[in-house]
Amino acid sequence: MGERAAGPPLNPPSPPPVPLEITRANQWDVKIRWSDGHEAVYPALYLRQACCCAVCLERPAGQGPEVDREVHPLAISAAGTYGIEFAWSDGHATGIYPYKYLRALCPCPQCRRLDANTDA
Ligand SMILES: [Zn+2]
Ligand SMILES: [Zn+2]
Numbered sequence: 001m002g003e004r005a006a007g008p009p010l011n012p013p014s015p016p017p018v019p020l021e022i023t024r025a026n027q028w029d030v031k032i033r034w035s036d037g038h039e040a041v042y043p044a045l046y047l048r049q050a051c052c053c054a055v056c057l058e059r060p061a062g063q064g065p066e067v068d069r070e071v072h073p074l075a076i077s078a079a080g081t082y083g084i085e086f087a088w089s090d091g092h093a094t095g096i097y098p099y100k101y102l103r104a105l106c107p108c109p110q111c112r113r114l115d116a117n118t119d120a
Contacts, residue, residue: 018099022084028072030086032102040108044072048088050105051095 014036021033028044048071068090075087079096087093097105106112 016100017103019084019102022076024073024076028070030073030076034103038103038106038108040106040111042102042105042107045069046107047073047086047097047105048090048092050097051092052097052101053095055092055094 017034017036017038019032020035021031023031023033025031025041030042030044030047031039032042033039045067048067070089072089073086074089075093077085077087079085083096083098084102085093085096088095
């Protein structure tokens with residue numbers, strides 16, 4: 001008697017996580033609490049270097065933006081309903097970080113491990 005194997009469960013696609021709370025962990029770093037319960041601290045320098053605006057992306061490949069190591073966000077504001085805009089202490093304020101991009105940037109060990117898995 002062969003039992004009919006049930007197919008893989010059909011998981012309805014869950015909505016992408018959005019930040020519920022964006023606070024400062026300290027003068028530099030930004031802490032984000034996501035709607036799926038995930039919480040992570042993004043170092044300011046890391047975030048600044050990850051800026052994906054046209055100005056920063058125009059730089060030659062392999063050269064990240066030159067960033068003041070003391071850079072920190074002066075203001076954090078919502079950019080529409082899909083992202084966050086940072087005004088940085090170095091005067092740069094044109095970068096919008098879409099939620100999806102921010103989440104993919106998450107520097108926590110858990111997310112970095114997931115990254116390593118998908119790369120393999
Ligand atoms: Zn930029
Ligand atoms: Zn994470």
